[in-house]
Amino acid sequence: MFGMFIYLLNTFSANALFVVNKQKITAFIYFFVGVLKTILCFLSMLYGYGIIGVAISTVIAFLVLDFLMLKVVFNQLQKSSREFYIYFIQEIFPIIYIASICFLFFTLSSKLVTFFSDFIITGIGVVIVLIFSVPFL
Numbered sequence: 001m002f003g004m005f006i007y008l009l010n011t012f013s014a015n016a017l018f019v020v021n022k023q024k025i026t027a028f029i030y031f032f033v034g035v036l037k038t039i040l041c042f043l044s045m046l047y048g049y050g051i052i053g054v055a056i057s058t059v060i061a062f063l064v065l066d067f068l069m070l071k072v073v074f075n076q077l078q079k080s081s082r083e084f085y086i087y088f089i090q091e092i093f094p095i096i097y098i099a100s101i102c103f104l105f106f107t108l109s110s111k112l113v114t115f116f117s118d119f120i121i122t123g124i125g126v127v128i129v130l131i132f133s134v135p136f137l
Contacts, residue, residue, distance in 0.1 A: 013069035020076055029068045037061035063092070102129055 017026045040060060044053025067088060074084040105125050 013066070013073045016073050017069070017076070022072065022076065025072055026069070029065065029072070033061050033065040033068070036064060066092070098129060105129075 014026055017023070037058060040057035041054045044050075044057050047053070049056075070088055070091075071084060074081075074087070102125070105128055
């Protein structure tokens with residue numbers, strides 16, 4: 001789920017590079033990230049992390065994709081590296097923040113399942129994520 005948010009952020013960069021006729025750079029970046037994702041997914045399966053490892057590998061690959069695409073766009077706009085890093089952190093921070101809240105909740109909720117049903121735990125998790133995401137709306 002979080003990988004898709006990051007991947008959707010990439011579409012703005014891809015469209016900007018298409019407009020300035022930089023399709024070769026875009027294709028190279030997509031190829032590189034595809035190879036990276038394949039290697040990371042293979043390694044996560046090889047070391048026994050299963051579907052969780054594949055999901056984390058996908059998020060990492062999409063972060064690299066977004067980083068590279070934004071870097072090329074900022075170079076085309078002749079912006080400084082400092083502006084690029086500030087923008088990237090502002091773009092990615094809400095997603096990482098909400099993902100960490102979800103991870104902490106579902107890690108801690110495994111202890112609560114014995115007392116409550118799964119339905120109530122999921123509902124509480126959704127409410128907590130909504131509360132913590134309000135500052136980013």
